[in-house]
Amino acid sequence: MKAKLKFKKYTQILMYGLLLASLTGCGAWQMVKEGTVKTSSSIFFSKLKVLKLDIIARHGVNQTERGQSLSTVVRIYQLKDNQSFDAAAYRDLLNQDTVLLGDNLLSSKQLTFRPGESISVDEEIHPDTKYVGIVAFFNRSDDSQTWKIIIPKKKFSNKKALVIELKEIGLYMQDGKADQ
Known part of the structure; x- marks a missing residue:
């Protein structure tokens, strides 16, 4: 038992x-x-953590009618959506960008470039960013819309900076494939 x-x-x-x-x-x-x-x-x-841009202002950028190159103000916007940015006019972004972009605006940065100057931007990217809008405010603008570009987040890399050039009165990606 x-x-x-x-x-x-x-x-x-x-x-x-x-x-x-x-x-x-x-x-x-x-x-x-x-x-x-x-x-x-x-x-x-891999998640994009840092917005990497190399912005180069060429010597002949933003010239007056007399041929003198001037400094150029550039703004970089992190956006949820690209529609309000695409629809924005030059003067509206210059004077009331935060109102115009509203809730789509997650972050902005303003830089001033002298002719021939280049600046590398390494900025933390907001998790909700879908697009990066870049605007250059020249002393005169034309109707070609080259004063602004919108770049989808997927074009950026954690390893290599995207190169943007300021030439005459236009903004250009070095490979020339930015959305206008």
């Missing part, structure tokens, strides 16, 4: 042990699975 009780007791302990081990194993498997998913996501889908 004592042997039966001992056997029953050992069987119960063994069953509880197996149950505990199986529950612990499920949790460990879940942690391994989540870790694998996070690792593969970070390898194949």
Whole structure:
């Protein structure tokens, strides 16, 4: 009889042990699975953390009628949407950009370039940014809309800066493929 009780007791302990081990194993498997998913996501889908731009003002930028080059003000906007930026007129962005862009505006930065100057911009990118709008305010503008460009976030890289050039009275991506 004592042997039966001992056997029953050992069987119960063994069953509880197996149950505990199986529950612990499920949790460990879940942690391994989540870790694998996070690792593969970070390898194949890197998140853009920093907005990298190299902006170059050429020597002949923003010339007066007499041929004298002037400094140029450039604004960089991080935007949720591109529609209000695309529809914006030169004077409206110059005078009331924050009102005009409204809730779509996540961040802005203003820089002034002298002819021949270049500036590298490394700025933290807002998580909700979908587009980056860049505007150059020249002493005169034309109707070609080259004073502003809109760039989808997917064109940026964590490793290499996007190069923007200020030439005469226009803004250009070095590869020439920015959306106008």
